[in-house]
Amino acid sequence: MFALVDCNSFYASCEKIFRPDLRNKPIVVLSNNDGCVIARSSEAKLMGIGMGQPWYQVKDKYLNSNGIVFSSNYELYADISNRVMNVLTEFCPEIDIYSIDEAFLDLSSFKTNIDLINFAHDCRDKIKKWVGIPVSIGIAPTRTLSKLANKVAKDDPRYGGVVILANKDITRHFLKSTSIDKIWGVGRRLTIRLKEIGISNAYDLSQLDPRLVGSNFNVILERTVRELRGQPCITTNNFMEPKKQIMVSRSFGRSITSKKILSEAISFHASRAAEKLRHESQKCRIITAFIRSNRFNNNIKQIYASRHIELAYPTDDSRIIIKNANQILNSVFMDGYQYSKAGVLLSDFTKSYGYQMSLFDKNIDSKSSRELMRTVDHINMMEIARIGFGNQGFINTWRMKRQIKSKRYTTKVEELPEVS
DNA sequence: TCTGGGGTCCTAGGACCC
């Protein structure tokens, strides 16, 4: 059996922890640039605020109805997430952290039979009490079914936040009441195609022949069908698998036409990406950079320009990564466009130790580079000062908007909550 | 005026090989 533990309205719930005065108020959290709504408290959902909805569309109405809004505060959310996961690990060491706000527990690792209902409620209560976050728990024989059970637990308050698919009848009941677009792994495209052949709920889908689904659709959907039938076939990575690519990109607060400012942004992103790469103890061989116009604006000439450079040897040196990213910018930049976003992607990784040296591998990745990078990372981590490279710029005219951010209550001494 | 950012996996098709 698997349990899926998922935090309710995670970002909004994080904001509520330190603001008890907002307990029953509608809360939304916005994406970078205060662009769209990415989390809503249940009160905000009731007001009809959609997930992913552009903020400017609902702003006036929402604020007029006394809705509360926050810019995203990822430092806070990451810290709260860690706390939740730590509590869960005490309940079940076989934990697979799936995203910032959810984790699968492999309950088959328990040696003795336990009362699952009690277990789940205990889990829920402890997380609420110790961390302050409400969670929902779905338990079922496969991950896909536990996702489905979790959804029911979240949507229907009658179940008290816990749903267990313990037998065939209950499972069938919930399969029938779940529409296909709510199934894990079935997105927009598949929903359309499945509806065309008369499949409208999870039960219908589970009754199809998995092999036929495999040949007529794809193996992913085949696995979903098998999982809905109770046959586990989606595997986990219990170890934190190393990343295969690292991306840093941002929309600008406004549109940019100047190559110099684009170069500042690209350098900044390249530097951040290199930092993440070193943190993963990896080196990359492929560097991609892109710049693009605002794809939602029909009144401007559209452009998406990108290219990648393959290095002769893997590196994690910020200077090399920044230099190559700028080289790409120079080769793809065209005058006369309004750019609204830029990004840098690193890929083709090798472990940062014991890789094959190239014939042309000069001293660039030598000891002095390692020492320099380590020192820079250390200083930046301590936040005594921020060390950047070359042309990242000081003013950062392209920086994003984040006007209504809450404090970093748990990770900054200066921002600790005050009690009076 | 204002529409996020960061990932994974799979597949089709091209290049290349014998």
Place this chain on the structure above:
DNA sequence: TCTGGGGTCCTAGGACCC
């Protein structure tokens, strides 16, 4: 004039996830 068949590897793009 006739122009096979089978395989691997790589990449771009699609679809999905939170």
